[in-house]
Amino acid sequence: MASLTGASLNFTSLSSSFRRTQLPLRGISNVKSVSFPSLRMQPGFRVSCMAKPETVDKVCEIVRKQLALPDGSSLTGESKFAELGADSLDTVEIVMGLEEEFGISVEEDSAQSISTVQDAADLIEMLKEKNNA
Amino acid sequence: MNIRCFPRKFSSALPPLVPLQLPSPMETHLWYILPNEVKSVALLNQYSELLSPCERENVNRMGGDQLKKRALLARALVRTTIARYQTNCQMNPRSLKFRKNIYGKPEIGIDVEGKQRKIKNDIIAFAQRYFSPCEVKLLTAISDSEIQRQEFIKLWTLKEAYVKALGKGFSAVPFKTFTIRFKASTIRCFHLPGNSVSEASEVIVESSDDPKNLPNNWQFALLEVAASHYVAICTEKDKIVGGEANRPMKLTVRKTIPFVEDVCVSGTDAVLVLGGIIEQ
Numbered sequence: 551m552a553s554l555t556g557a558s559l560n561f562t563s564l565s566s567s568f569r570r571t572q573l574p575l576r577g578i579s580n581v582k583s584v585s586f587p588s589l590r591m592q593p594g595f596r597v598s599c600m601a602k603p604e605t606v607d608k609v610c611e612i613v614r615k616q617l618a619l620p621d622g623s624s625l626t627g628e629s630k631f632a633e634l635g636a637d638s639l640d641t642v643e644i645v646m647g648l649e650e651e652f653g654i655s656v657e658e659d660s661a662q663s664i665s666t667v668q669d670a671a672d673l674i675e676m677l678k679e680k681n682n683a
Numbered sequence: 684m685n686i687r688c689f690p691r692k693f694s695s696a697l698p699p700l701v702p703l704q705l706p707s708p709m710e711t712h713l714w715y716i717l718p719n720e721v722k723s724v725a726l727l728n729q730y731s732e733l734l735s736p737c738e739r740e741n742v743n744r745m746g747g748d749q750l751k752k753r754a755l756l757a758r759a760l761v762r763t764t765i766a767r768y769q770t771n772c773q774m775n776p777r778s779l780k781f782r783k784n785i786y787g788k789p790e791i792g793i794d795v796e797g798k799q800r801k802i803k804n805d806i807i808a809f810a811q812r813y814f815s816p817c818e819v820k821l822l823t824a825i826s827d828s829e830i831q832r833q834e835f836i837k838l839w840t841l842k843e844a845y846v847k848a849l850g851k852g853f854s855a856v857p858f859k860t861f862t863i864r865f866k867a868s869t870i871r872c873f874h875l876p877g878n879s880v881s882e883a884s885e886v887i888v889e890s891s892d893d894p895k896n897l898p899n900n901w902q903f904a905l906l907e908v909a910a911s912h913y914v915a916i917c918t919e920k921d922k923i924v925g926g927e928a929n930r931p932m933k934l935t936v937r938k939t940i941p942f943v944e945d946v947c948v949s950g951t952d953a954v955l956v957l958g959g960i961i962e963q
Contacts, residue, residue, distance in 0.1 A: 616803050623746065635750045638853070639796065639839060646804050646812060659854035 601627075601671030609671045612647045616640055627668035648674060654681065698942055700776070703767045709921040710933040711791065714764045716756050717909060718749075721940055727752065730759035730941070733776045763941035792847030792917040794840040798833065798907070806835050814838070815862040815891055837905055837957065838863060840915035845888055845901065848917040862889045863903075865958055886958045902932050905958035909938075913957075931962040 610625045617634050619625065625634075631641055645661045648654070648670060654677040664670045706712050721727065731739060734755070742754045759776075766776035802809065806828075810819045818838060825831040841863045846856050865884035886903035904916040921930050936954045939945045948954055949963035956963075 629746075630744075633744050633750075634746050635753075637796075638843060639800075642813065643803050643809070646809060649812075657854075658857045662852065662854050 601668065601675045605674055606667060606671045608651060609648065609667050609674070612651060613644055613667060613670075616644050616647060625667065627666065627671065629667050630665055631667075632665065644670070652678060654678060700763055700767050700941065701945060702769065705768045706933075706935070709918075709930070710935070711904075711916060711918055713793075713914070713916065713934065713936045714760065714939055715908060715914075715936070716760050716939055716941075718753055718756055721752075721756060726940075726943070727755060730755055733762050734758050759941060760939070764939075790848060790850070790919045792844040792849070794843035794847065794915050795908075796836050796840050796913050798836070798911055798913060800836060802832060802835065806831055810835065813858045814842075815859055817862040817864065817889075821864070837913050837915070840913050841886060841903055841905060841917070841958075844903065844915040844917040848901065848919070860891050862891065863887070864889070884958055885960055903959045904932050904934055904956070904961050906936075907955040907957055908936070909953055910955075931960040933962050935963065 606627050613619070613629075613631070613634070613636075614625060617631075617636055617640060619634065631644070636644070641664070642661065645656050645664070649656055652674050654674060656673065656677065660673055664673060731742075734742065738758045742751055742758065745751045745754045762776035807819065807823055810822050814822070822831055822835060822838070825834060842858050842861075845861070845863065846853055846858075849856055863886060865886055867884055886905060887899060888901055888903075900920055901917055902920045904914075906914045906916075908914050916932075916934070918932060934949065935947065936949045937945055938948050938953065954963070
């Protein structure tokens with residue numbers, strides 16, 4: 551199957567830096583990521599609860615399926631979707647898969663802020679807690 | 684007179700890129716590369732030399748050789764393409780610096796998807812979640828699942844191209860808030876004799892909040908390129924004072940292997956116009 555690369559600016563990363571600046575204005579999405587082994591500080595940082603291992607595993611499963619990753623390929627919480635070859639359509643499909651699996655609803659601006667497996671898992675835990683509250 | 688100056692010493696192994704005139708305003712140039720056509724490891728290494736250390740690092744972080752190659756070619760394509768358009772000075776693609784600017788307004792958006800791309804979710808469920816009611820209706824009406832999948836992908840690329848052209852990001856203009864559709868062209872087109880003008884259906888965008896009132900500033904091209912990919916391009920329309928007439932989108936498409944060959948494919952089988960009023 552032929553693949554084609556077009557000349558265009560990398561809008562995924564462009565909107566990611568735009569997004570991070572926007573986050574403090576968005577209320578519920580204002581979360582700080584805590585991940586081992588060190589605290590990850592980012593501009594407009596995000597706070598979240600640490601996701602359960604089962605949640606991370608489930609996210610990995612959905613990501614594997616969506617991106618058709620070869621068996622045995624390494625996939626961890628730190629894996630970035632873009633580095634696994636996901637484009638914007640893949641990311642939206644993954645989010646939709648997560649919504650169905652976990653019975654949650656992810657807003658567009660939260661969906662845009664997910665770039666790793668861990669981000670997705672943390673967001674899921676937060677939304678699940680919101681649902682239970 | 685063209686004065687050629689070399690800000691840096693060229694790598695002696697690479698021939699200079701053929702310089703080009705900048706497109707005039709309201710002209711769009713599309714360049715693409717087919718990764719399968721680039722096999723030489725030596726050439727790939729030379730492309731790698733063009734990248735900044737940061738870009739090289741990003742390429743190396745991609746999982747797997749195919750993804751690394753695609754990422755490398757993408758950056759090499761951007762650098763070499765921009766470097767061509769320096770009219771007075773032969774610019775070394777290596778000396779370009781890129782900065783991310785959150786205030787940058789591109790006024791052009793592009794998206795590319797493989798024709799054969801499989802959608803993992805149910806297409807109608809996906810459309811109901813993300814697309815406008817009008818678009819859901821249109822997709823639901825297609826009974827052939829293969830055609831439905833293709834129309835879905837075309838719509839996705841057009842919507843992505845529009846959001847990118849607006850330059851505000853996916854969350855600022857959620858897909859649900861606008862409809863993109865085809866309509867038979869009823870406008871008069873001016874075109875120069877000898878140039879081919881495709882009059883496939885016009886592609887228009889309507890805001891869900893304000894369907895008829897906003898002037899339509901945007902024009903689209905939907906292409907099938909290299910028989911394998913859908914490409915959607917969205918640009919601002921040329922505003923003609925006083926006239927009702929709309930000019931076609933002037934588009935030139937080139938296939939390239941930087942430093943090896945450039946082929947203008949406009950008007951050939953490699954570029955099929957599926958939507959939009961285009962002059963090639």
